[in-house]
Amino acid sequence: MSLLTIGTVAFDDIETPFGHAEKVVGGACTYISWAASYFIHDIKLVSIVGDDFPTDELKAMEKRGVDLTGLEIIPGKKTFFWAGRYHANMNQRDTLTTDLNVLAEFNPVLPVSYRRCEYVMLGNLTPEIQLQVIRQLDNRPKLIALDTMNFWMDVALDGLKSVLHEVDLLTINDEEARQLSGEYSLVLAAQKIFEMGPKFLVVKKGEHGAFLFTRDRIFYAPALPLTEVKDPTGAGDTFAGGFMGYLAKTDDISFENMKRAIIYGSAMASFCVEAFSLDRLKTLDDGLITQRVKRFADLVHFDI
Amino acid sequence: MSLLTIGTVAFDDIETPFGHAEKVVGGACTYISWAASYFIHDIKLVSIVGDDFPTDELKAMEKRGVDLTGLEIIPGKKTFFWAGRYHANMNQRDTLTTDLNVLAEFNPVLPVSYRRCEYVMLGNLTPEIQLQVIRQLDNRPKLIALDTMNFWMDVALDGLKSVLHEVDLLTINDEEARQLSGEYSLVLAAQKIFEMGPKFLVVKKGEHGAFLFTRDRIFYAPALPLTEVKDPTGAGDTFAGGFMGYLAKTDDISFENMKRAIIYGSAMASFCVEAFSLDRLKTLDDGLITQRVKRFADLVHFDI
Numbered sequence: 001m002s003l004l005t006i007g008t009v010a011f012d013d014i015e016t017p018f019g020h021a022e023k024v025v026g027g028a029c030t031y032i033s034w035a036a037s038y039f040i041h042d043i044k045l046v047s048i049v050g051d052d053f054p055t056d057e058l059k060a061m062e063k064r065g066v067d068l069t070g071l072e073i074i075p076g077k078k079t080f081f082w083a084g085r086y087h088a089n090m091n092q093r094d095t096l097t098t099d100l101n102v103l104a105e106f107n108p109v110l111p112v113s114y115r116r117c118e119y120v121m122l123g124n125l126t127p128e129i130q131l132q133v134i135r136q137l138d139n140r141p142k143l144i145a146l147d148t149m150n151f152w153m154d155v156a157l158d159g160l161k162s163v164l165h166e167v168d169l170l171t172i173n174d175e176e177a178r179q180l181s182g183e184y185s186l187v188l189a190a191q192k193i194f195e196m197g198p199k200f201l202v203v204k205k206g207e208h209g210a211f212l213f214t215r216d217r218i219f220y221a222p223a224l225p226l227t228e229v230k231d232p233t234g235a236g237d238t239f240a241g242g243f244m245g246y247l248a249k250t251d252d253i254s255f256e257n258m259k260r261a262i263i264y265g266s267a268m269a270s271f272c273v274e275a276f277s278l279d280r281l282k283t284l285d286d287g288l289i290t291q292r293v294k295r296f297a298d299l300v301h302f303d304i
Numbered sequence: 305m306s307l308l309t310i311g312t313v314a315f316d317d318i319e320t321p322f323g324h325a326e327k328v329v330g331g332a333c334t335y336i337s338w339a340a341s342y343f344i345h346d347i348k349l350v351s352i353v354g355d356d357f358p359t360d361e362l363k364a365m366e367k368r369g370v371d372l373t374g375l376e377i378i379p380g381k382k383t384f385f386w387a388g389r390y391h392a393n394m395n396q397r398d399t400l401t402t403d404l405n406v407l408a409e410f411n412p413v414l415p416v417s418y419r420r421c422e423y424v425m426l427g428n429l430t431p432e433i434q435l436q437v438i439r440q441l442d443n444r445p446k447l448i449a450l451d452t453m454n455f456w457m458d459v460a461l462d463g464l465k466s467v468l469h470e471v472d473l474l475t476i477n478d479e480e481a482r483q484l485s486g487e488y489s490l491v492l493a494a495q496k497i498f499e500m501g502p503k504f505l506v507v508k509k510g511e512h513g514a515f516l517f518t519r520d521r522i523f524y525a526p527a528l529p530l531t532e533v534k535d536p537t538g539a540g541d542t543f544a545g546g547f548m549g550y551l552a553k554t555d556d557i558s559f560e561n562m563k564r565a566i567i568y569g570s571a572m573a574s575f576c577v578e579a580f581s582l583d584r585l586k587t588l589d590d591g592l593i594t595q596r597v598k599r600f601a602d603l604v605h606f607d608i
Binding site (some may be wrong): 185256 | 322416509564606607
């Protein structure tokens with residue numbers, strides 16, 4: 001199965017209590033694609049960069065099965081840049097700089113070869129652009145997943161609601177689920193969000209794990225307690241990439257299989273945070289991933 | 305098996321985003337005893353109240369198998385009073401009033417009938433008093449568990465370290481584990497805390513669940529996502545009461561059984577938060593508890 005993904009490809013400056021990284025590779029689409037590449041080799045990336053983005057990084061992605069036909073490279077312009085600093089608790093961060101650069105003129109036109117696909121992961125971007133991608137598809141994919149954030153709820157709620165109508169699954173964090181729904185209880189928040197369109201809701205809680213809600217079922221996956229957490233940047237996107245990659249590989253969107261996908265996504269995210277940028281994510285293999293998934297199973301297992 | 309428990313028996317004023325309760329029954333020892341009473345009927349309570357504490361409440365506890373020989377009732381004096389207000393996120397709260405009243409003169413002397421017991425739950429109190437209770441025991445219990453809080457780390461760290469040397473298990477929240485150990489990673493925090501005395505560490509994360517750490521193993525129990533969360537007061541104590549009650553009932557402190565005890569504790573806490581004071585906790589039965597434990601099993605179950 002193929003996975004279409006859209007989002008940023010970027011440079012990041014990152015400060016955490018455990019270190020600092022300058023102008024390293026980042027971006028939602030980069031993390032999603034790398035994570036998904038451990039499950040499938042038919043990933044269609046849609047994004048935009050300047051001519052300052054390293055060719056080596058693009059070649060490395062192509063080697064992993066990421067189709068870059070949909071990546072615009074704008075000569076003489078700069079790649080999107082984000083700088084952020086994490087608080088001591090690592091679950092909160094401040095944005096220090098956002099230089100949109102090429103992202104200001106992002107107006108994605110899907111290559112013809114991208115217009116039929118089974119799985120779609122819309123990374124965090126303007127809701128209008130997310131919707132524009134859906135509208136260019138020739139078929140209705142089996143699963144369209146949308147990531148978004150509180151910023152769009154504040155400044156583009158109508159646009160966000162329009163795209164929510166068109167998607168199957170929404171991934172947001174717990175505060176965002178509460179903001180979007182106006183409900184404190186995540187159970188009630190999920191029900192309100194289902195009225196907006198999605199049939200599935202994934203609530204990401206960072207170091208506190210993730211929930212998968214459907215109309216009548218709930219699954220919870222913990223985050224693995226780690227000895228070393230260096231940088232949470234991209235963990236949510238890595239989770240989404242692992243989740244969608246696993247679903248695309250198995251081509252099964254039953255609740256039982258989605259639970260497995262949540263665990264695989266969580267496992268990928270647990271690798272992501274162990275190093276800055278994609279450093280850890282680039283060094284994995286099936287054996288390491290399987291081993292880590294086993295640790296999730298052990299962590300929550302009990303017999304009554 | 306018998307469970308000895310010490311802690312406050314109190315009146316609380318509570319404000320949450322979902323309501324307000326005035327001068328309701330509270331206190332660590334009250335929650336611990338009620339929760340444990342669903343598992344065992346030999347609970348030895350050590351606490352202190354004024355003569356303003358309702359006799360009906362005491363009779364109701366005695367009916368549940370709570371021995372009140374160790375409860376001092378001071379004529380002409382008032383019961384400990386606490387008032388607090390929860391933030392919108394319910395995981396944080398401000399203390400508005402603390403009237404120690406009789407608690408200022410609490411100097412517990414264990415009744416002779418209390419001095420041999422297998423399980424001990426030391427509720428959150430001055431470390432000195434917690435230590436004083438341990439020193440009065442005639443035998444070494446199978447398990448001594450200690451609850452404490454950041455306040456004692458700030459004002460009585462030496463006293464806390466003295467009592468930590470004498471206990472088997474510590475229950476604190478994640479911020480407190482980080483404060484006590486100076487480690488951000490909970491895995492490393494646990495290792496540091498084991499050097500202080502305990503062999504087991506339970507990290508309570510409120511709506512984000514709880515960890516059980518031993519030197520070489522980790523178990524994680526989620527919190528149940530609930531439709532209605534009215535008041536988190538006493539949830540930690542209820543958890544501890546359910547946990548210790550289950551251990552005392554089964555008389556088995558293997559890791560496998562402790563995992564079950566964590567789930568039973570979590571189930572009891574999930575009832576506690578559904579109403580103010582002990583209102584929900586007083587209306588349970590084995591069937592309801594078993595049903596809820598089953599929901600915890602379903603919530604995290606997946607097949608790989």
